[in-house]
Amino acid sequence: TQLLEQSPQFLSIQEGENLTVYCNSSSVFSSLQWYRQEPGEGPVLLVTVVTGGEVKKLKRLTFQFGDARKDSSLHITAAQTGDTGLYLCAGGKGSARQLTFGSGTQLTVLP
């Protein structure tokens, strides 16, 4: 079974601070995605990275795929209370088109 480990599991910060969430695996993935999930809702896709070393920016969020395509990071600059949520990374691999999900990082941004 492929494993994706996310860290930290919980993160509580003040509005305006920066933070980084990590997603690590021993497996190589064809693509890696980040989702955000709010209470009572399903995960919503934020970004997909497919090339080793790729960096994508979505406003204050920066996503990076590791050179070896085994790990990824999500950096949020100047966090806002609206960033609060569960962040999930997921790796895609194989013809069955299955995703392997990390256990998630619960982010709380305090006003």
Next chain:
Amino acid sequence: NAGVTQTPKFQVLKTGQSMTLQCAQDMNHNSMYWYRQDPGMGLRLIYYSASEGTTDKGEVPNGYNVSRLNKREFSLRLESAAPSQTSVYFCASSLPAGNYEQYFGPGTRLTVT
């Protein structure tokens, strides 16, 4: 477009009862998935259907059955519910090509007493 819809939103069952969770998508996606989400464990794949007429087991299939009724609909059945099946269930769909991106429904919160 509604995207991925799931019914019901909430359900309480007694041990041994059966029920079917319904999922439908209107994005013309070929592949559909059922996951369960438990605290601290992320999303675990129960069953998936790569295309209409095919279904395959995922990581945690025991105690569940699925039916791919047509291209739009994919249902999950619990024949004899157990307390260990208390969870939040999500349905998702994706295109056959592309970068494995999946689109999720709003979930069904199931409690088995």
